[in-house]
Amino acid sequence: MRFLAPLVTFLLPTVALAAVTGSSNTDKRATAGYVLKKGPLDTPWTEKVGTDPWPEYPRPQLQRSDWLNLNGVWQYQNATANETNSPPFGTDLKQSVLVPYCLESALSGVMGSRMIWSWYRTTFDVPSNWTRNNRVILNFGAVDYEATVFVNGRKAGFNRGGYWAFNIDITDFLHSQGKNELLVFVYDPTDMGNIQIPLGKQVLEPSHIFYTPCSGIWQTVWIESAPRNHVTQLDVSADMHGEVNVTVHITGNVSIPVEIVIHEANSPDSIKHTATGTTGAAFQFSVAKPDLWSPSSPTLYNITVKAGSDKVQSYTGFRTISRGVIDGVKRPLLNGEFVFLFGTLDQGYWPDGLYTPPSREAMIYDLKALKNVGYNMLRKHIKVETALFYQACDQLGLMVIQDMPSLRPSVPVSPPTPGCNVDSVPVGNVSAQNEFDRQLAILIEQHKSYPSIVTWIIYNEGWGQETKREYPEFRLTSMIRSLDPTRLVDSVTGWNDHGAGDFHDNHHYSSPQCGTPFYSIASTPYDPSRIAIQGEFGGIGHNLTIANMWNVQKSINQINNTYEIDADLTIWNRRAHSILGELQEQIELYACSGAVWTQTTDVEGEVNGMLSYDRRINRMDLDMWRSDIQGLYDAAAARSGNSTTKVPRAEGLAMGLMSGVE
Structure with missing residues (x-):
């Protein structure tokens, strides 16, 4: 039977940017x-x-x-x-x-x-x-x-x-x-x-x-x-101590005075702080006692910027991402405290719009579905989203681990190499690597002001990762840190790990191997000098009727390639409960600091999503998932000395989600 989820208009937490109106004027x-x-x-x-x-x-x-x-x-x-x-x-x-x-x-x-x-x-x-x-x-x-x-x-x-x-x-x-x-x-x-x-x-x-x-x-x-001299880019970072670092880029490389106004979080028309600087160069100032941004309290502050005759509106959130040692274990820290990172592999595909969600309402539906059961993070998987997507994550309090879109896993060798069993190479030529490097820098420059982004990923599972001429992840990690010293870098997620970056990242389906004294082929032994994260796991699947699936025969034929297929939703949820229990045990006993469940939604030939590809079916037993996810946070809190924190559900979301019933 086909269920239609109610189309509820969701109200995000207020980040009351100046009202801006536009209208279509196409031919x-x-x-x-x-x-x-x-x-x-x-x-x-x-x-x-x-x-x-x-x-x-x-x-x-x-x-x-x-x-x-x-x-x-x-x-x-x-x-x-x-x-x-x-x-x-x-x-x-x-x-x-x-x-x-x-x-x-x-x-x-x-x-x-x-x-x-x-x-x-x-x-x-x-x-x-x-x-x-x-x-x-x-x-x-x-x-x-x-x-x-x-x-x-x-x-x-x-x-x-x-x-x-x-x-x-x-x-x-x-x-x-x-x-x-x-x-x-x-x-x-x-x-x-x-x-x-x-x-x-x-x-x-x-x-x-x-x-x-x-x-x-x-x-x-x-x-x-x-105006002729106008702001082209606004770089803003604000930390847990109220220290704000701003660079205002302007056309013509001219240096003119800039005024920055930080508005009160809960009273956008009131001024919290005013600072001045000049365009083209970083300047710093302090804001007294800001409310901090976190998944449990995603406070954002509106900003007005005046540079010459140009005036633009923006926003920021005060938070600090860092790494530290707690009880002998390397941990990711948010505002100085160990917060267990738990999210989904979020691929961002839609059956009707492919890369483009049909609407902002539809896009936010996915995010609220995650927030509703307690996820505090998502891994944006080898895709970059619209600016409105990251704004929604900022508003909802969903941390983002952002991938660089990968090169192909391999390219054909032309002509084929004699004696080579696989006629492919990771990176076809130096120019392809150079272009990858250039675009990686663009990713950082265009997205480094979003509070929700906490980590950058360079390579996924060795796809397009050079290993013969060099290990590029070392110099690319250094490049990212020079462009954005405020976040962590997961240089290699999956395999081909040579020790770069802040994370030791394991992929293993269906069960996790997160900071454990055991691992499988293609992974590497846990490295205690870095943060342990389960970059992908889960992936258990459940078949639906054709009404909720990508109706392309080739895709249907490949569904059995899913890591595990469960007979019905009861079994699917029971298996998830068991796997999440394994993850909780690894938090309690070993060094696990974060994990990424595969995945937010089904996609074409895959049926392992929290939601079906058409978003009409939510597979989750909501009470079970909420309890199990809270168990992960409780286990992490017990290892850190922190009091356990419950991540609030998204306001009004439950009415807009299907229960896990067909």
Whole structure:
């Protein structure tokens, strides 16, 4: 029987950033051809998306008041390799596409395959009430993988990397009156041939734990008005002692005065502290007696930044992430105390939008499902999310262990190497490694101000990890620490561990081996000089009816590759109880400091989620999971001298979740 979860509007804890409004202004001539496709599976939010998706201001840590959302129905057509030499200016394209959904998704209205080269087109007006002397900035949340941007017949900019925000000053390309034409040429090779790029789990031929790719524009597109000298990036870190470190980056590399206002947490219109500095250089100041951010009390403070004539809104949370020795064991510390890190492997895939959730409401549903049973963390698995995702984690009090999107596990050798049993190498060439390094730095720079992120991961299970020319994780760990000294680094999660970073990270299905005196093949013996974490475990599965599964025969055929399949939900929960009991024992007896259960939801050919892929079934016996997870925290508290802390459930969530019954 198919159950539909009630669609409840959830209220997050207040981080009352300045009210910002925007409206869609895409070319309505292009709307006639858009039709929502019938994909292999939908969600309760699919039919609610409409043609003005993701209307929220997309960059909560650097908000401006004058902006215009360009999401909606654009024109699209398939392309070939060299078409940037002859863009289709002034020409209607063949199809319609709903931005910002991957071209392979049902919500895009295209639902194509092998979308290697593509054209997007729309037109827009610049609002007449925007300040005449300001600049107009075109922003993209993310485009996978390369984007060449044209405005009114001229090339305006280029970006490489499928997970990163970028912007272009398009002022000099705009018409003084009337509509402006925007064309975007996208190249996304995914894993074509022997190409090696950061791509996570995307493959052109999906198979079991590798999924349908996401090509093209998959995060919000918007324009905004900003002064000629405007803030381009705002780096803020605030620690448990009230020490705040700020760098305000501005166009033109000019040095001008900056005013920072920290507002009271529970009274956003009241001022808690004001400080001054200059752009382009870090400056520090102290805030007296801040309320600290933690999973049990995710307090956030609004910030107003004024630099010259530019004014932006942001926020921060006061907390300190560190490592220390407690009773002879290396531990992760939050605000000076050992907090056991327990979360899920969060892959962030959706059957209707693939990389893009159908809506913010849908995205938050997943997070609240985790918070509701007591998870205090998630591991964002070889994918990077929208800025609104990290804001939601900040607001809810979910710590994030953030992966760098991996290179392919291997690439073909061309020509094949004589005498080699496996014709593949981890990293095809030095340029692939250099590009990985460049994009890893972008990950850190663009996300280092989110309070919820506590740890960076460089390599997952050796995927794309060089081991012959060098062990790059050592220098990359040093690079991360130079860019962001405020967090821990899990250099290698799984295997190919050579001793870098803050964690000794074991993967083992189904049972854990976390800081224990026993381990299995591909792992390494526990290293007491680092923090012990179970980077992946669990993975037990439970089959559903086709109504709640990815209805693709190849995926269905591969479900039996799941680490363990349990006959029904009673057995699934009983097995989870047993495995979580093993983990609790390893906390009590050994050196276990954190663990990552696989996983938040089912994905295509996998059926081992807390939730089904369509989010209509919640497998968890909620009372059992709450009790077992609290048991982990209690065991950790007993090893640390701390009083046990209960992580509060998300407000009002229980009404929006299914009980674990089919």
